[in-house]
Amino acid sequence: IYSDFILLWNNISTMGSLTTIMFIFMFIYTIIETLNSKRKNIFMIKSNNNEWKNNTPLLSHTNKEMTFMFKK
Incomplete structure (x- = not known):
């Protein structure tokens, strides 16, 4: 059907398609294995920003407000 050229x-192009599909499967396997593994974190983020101290987003979604509480 095809000429030699x-x-x-x-x-x-067939080999390129096969390697692309192989690397997609390897990437999906890596993502699934990462989500399922219970390994310790190697890098710990230590920052003084208020964003990293809270486990949830701030209600106002901004850090421009001061986070002081005053007693009356």
Whole structure:
């Protein structure tokens, strides 16, 4: 069906498609394995920002407000 010149490029593109599919499966496996593993974190983020001290987002979604509480 193909001439010799077109057959070469067809085989090259087929190999490229197969390697792309293989790396997509490897990437999906890596993501699933990362989510399922119970390993310790190697890097710990230590920051003085208020964003990292709270486990949830601030209600106002901004850090421009002061976070002091006053007693009357």
